[in-house]
Amino acid sequence: MPYTAPVADFRFLFEHVVDLGQVTSQDRYADATADVIDAILTEAGRVCEEVIAPTRRAGDTDPARLENGVVRTSKGFKEAYAALAEGGWVAVAAGQEHGGMGLPQAMATAVNDMLSAANLSLQLCPLLTQGQIDALEAWGTEELNALYLPKLISGEWTGTMNLTEPQAGSDVGAARAKAEPNGDGSFAVSGQKIYISWGDHDVAENVCHLVLARLPDAAPGTKGLSLFMVPKYIPNEDGSLGPANDLRVVSLEEKLGLHGSPTAVMEYDGAKGWLVGEEHGGIKAMFTMMNNARLGVGAQGVGVADGAYQHALAYAQDRSQGKSKIEGATGSIVDHADVRRMLASMKADTFAARAIALACGVAIDMSRATGEAEWEARAQLLTPIAKAFGTETGIRVANEGVQVHGGMGFVEETGAAQFLRDVRVTAIYEGTNGIQAMDLVARKMMDGGEAAFALLDEIEAFAETARADMPDLAEPVWQATETLRETVEWLVATEDMNARFAGSMPFLMGFARVLGGYYHLRAAKADPEGSHARLARFYITRLLPEHTGLLAHARGGADDLYAITPDDLAA
Numbered sequence: 351m352p353y354t355a356p357v358a359d360f361r362f363l364f365e366h367v368v369d370l371g372q373v374t375s376q377d378r379y380a381d382a383t384a385d386v387i388d389a390i391l392t393e394a395g396r397v398c399e400e401v402i403a404p405t406r407r408a409g410d411t412d413p414a415r416l417e418n419g420v421v422r423t424s425k426g427f428k429e430a431y432a433a434l435a436e437g438g439w440v441a442v443a444a445g446q447e448h449g450g451m452g453l454p455q456a457m458a459t460a461v462n463d464m465l466s467a468a469n470l471s472l473q474l475c476p477l478l479t480q481g482q483i484d485a486l487e488a489w490g491t492e493e494l495n496a497l498y499l500p501k502l503i504s505g506e507w508t509g510t511m512n513l514t515e516p517q518a519g520s521d522v523g524a525a526r527a528k529a530e531p532n533g534d535g536s537f538a539v540s541g542q543k544i545y546i547s548w549g550d551h552d553v554a555e556n557v558c559h560l561v562l563a564r565l566p567d568a569a570p571g572t573k574g575l576s577l578f579m580v581p582k583y584i585p586n587e588d589g590s591l592g593p594a595n596d597l598r599v600v601s602l603e604e605k606l607g608l609h610g611s612p613t614a615v616m617e618y619d620g621a622k623g624w625l626v627g628e629e630h631g632g633i634k635a636m637f638t639m640m641n642n643a644r645l646g647v648g649a650q651g652v653g654v655a656d657g658a659y660q661h662a663l664a665y666a667q668d669r670s671q672g673k674s675k676i677e678g679a680t681g682s683i684v685d686h687a688d689v690r691r692m693l694a695s696m697k698a699d700t701f702a703a704r705a706i707a708l709a710c711g712v713a714i715d716m717s718r719a720t721g722e723a724e725w726e727a728r729a730q731l732l733t734p735i736a737k738a739f740g741t742e743t744g745i746r747v748a749n750e751g752v753q754v755h756g757g758m759g760f761v762e763e764t765g766a767a768q769f770l771r772d773v774r775v776t777a778i779y780e781g782t783n784g785i786q787a788m789d790l791v792a793r794k795m796m797d798g799g800e801a802a803f804a805l806l807d808e809i810e811a812f813a814e815t816a817r818a819d820m821p822d823l824a825e826p827v828w829q830a831t832e833t834l835r836e837t838v839e840w841l842v843a844t845e846d847m848n849a850r851f852a853g854s855m856p857f858l859m860g861f862a863r864v865l866g867g868y869y870h871l872r873a874a875k876a877d878p879e880g881s882h883a884r885l886a887r888f889y890i891t892r893l894l895p896e897h898t899g900l901l902a903h904a905r906g907g908a909d910d911l912y913a914i915t916p917d918d919l920a921a
């Protein structure tokens with residue numbers, strides 16, 4: 351089933367829902383004219399449809415494998431990656447100084463969304479490179495950046511992130527990898543890192559690892575971590591490849607899905623590395639990469655949701671089973687009310703998650719362009735929501751996609767199951783969704799809820815203007831925003847962090863539900879007689895009400911939860 355890039359949807363969202371115009375009117379993004387944006391979306395869409403999507407199945411049926419210490423990737427990946435690199439699609443938001451297009455992050459998010467729908471396993475490779483580029487642009491020395499950035503941006507080299515160790519998963523501060531100064535400005539990095547995505551491969555000539563490790567005098571915990579650039583091949587000053595570094599792939603993981611993405615156990619044995627950022631300032635520098643990747647992973651969820659939806663819709667249009675009595679019935683299962691409900695939910699949720707991801711991109715762009723603290727705070731607030739809601743949507747929609755297929759969803763032949771297996775990990779990596787939710791109710795509320803309240807004010811102001819012409823849609827959105835406001839007030843007034851954490855995931859999902867209502871309302875206002883208004887009505891009347899239960903759960907505190915003892919759990 352061919353993939354169709356949702357170029358028209360992006361145009362609509364940028365124009366009517368997330369207001370990309372405010373970004374492109376800034377000097378920093380002056381080159382991103384309407385023509386450029388249109389051309390980029392169209393061409394990226396074409397590449398995804400014609401070059402990348404045809405390689406998706408091979409990523410499932412012909413997994414990456416380790417052969418004599420070298421990783422071989424799935425059939426067709428090398429050529430598809432080469433097309434991405436040649437087209438400049440690896441890093442569209444990278445700075446022009448080192449060869450990037452310098453486009454807004456919102457555009458990069460749209461491109462990542464389409465690439466993820468086309469082939470999630472392959473897309474993870476450039477996604478990690480993008481995060482690494484961001485970290486280097488913010489923290490790398492001039493010398494390091496002059497050597498690495500042009501190669502990463504062109505796609506000749508790729509980037510990885512190395513945080514996880516067997517005893518250090520969500521608790522990154524438990525990492526034990528070590529770095530000793532070599533006395534010549536470089537460091538000898540040693541230790542084992544696990545689950546390293548694209549830790550090795552054959553699609554590009556060098557793999558650049560950003561590794562968190564401890565210097566000899568380091569304090570325990572995250573405060574003692576430093577960040578190092580550790581390349582597979584140590585580059586010469588002119589950028590040509592020098593000797594192999596002292597690192598190796600120990601093994602590749604066998605996984606539920608995402609088989610085309612090599613997930614490596616890496617061993618560093620005194621490998622040469624160079625400091626990125628300050629000594630003991632590694633977690634701060636790595637956070638630049640992680641924030642970039644969190645939005646990127648949210649876009650992965652959205653892209654897969656779209657891919658799974660298109661797949662399910664095509665199947666449903668073709669499959670006939672029983673007869674619907676509705677007028678003008680086509681004879682396919684699309685006419686059955688329950689199938690129509692599933693398809694409408696999939697489409698409406700994908701729209702909401704996509705709008706949230708793009709709005710996060712816009713906030714990042716506005717923060718970069720204006721330097722205003724309010725935009726930075728908005729970007730910080732939206733990042734965990736975009737990550738967790740985007741990926742939960744990917745999983746839910748892909749799961750529903752299997753259901754739409756009936757038995758054919760459970761057999762591998764149709765490819766519906768691959769979407770679900772591949773996307774499942776997006777809720778786990780890049781900080782589990784539980785960790786995202788805790789970040790939202792703790793760190794992102796340290797401003798006393800200011801950033802959240804500013805966003806809620808914006809929603810209510812819009813709902814008030816929409817009330818006159820579409821009260822049936824505007825009123826529920828306004829009411830839901832008030833419930834969310836009360837919940838944020840409860841959160842910031844609750845000092846017991848465990849009470850906040852106990853309901854953090856429902857809070858995040860409830861917040862996303864309300865945001866989805868806002869973006870659907872904006873879409874309906876721009877297209878009052880069209881399909882956007884009909885989809886908005888479905889979302890607002892049937893999906894938005896979920897916020898009530900979610901936000902009540904969020905305010906429940908921790909007492910009843912901990913009243914269930916470990917013995918009760920085992921009973």
Ligand SMILES: Cc1cc2nc3c(=O)[nH]c(=O)nc-3n(C[C@H](O)[C@H](O)[C@H](O)COP(=O)(O)OP(=O)(O)OC[C@H]3O[C@@H](n4cnc5c(N)ncnc54)[C@H](O)[C@@H]3O)c2cc1C
Nearest residue numbers: 511512513514519520545546547613778779780781782784
């Ligand atoms: C396919 C794949 C690719 C990956 N790629 C990379 C990569 O490129 N680089 C890299 O460094 N890592 C990578 N990872 C690792 C990934 O980021 C971790 O798996 C993830 O952060 C969770 O850590 P963990 O597996 O140790 O789970 P744990 O930390 O053991 O978590 C288990 C459960 O407990 C919860 N939990 C843990 N701590 C808390 C807490 N304090 N409060 C509440 N709940 C908590 C979690 O949410 C989760 O539900 C990858 C993982 C996979 C599966």
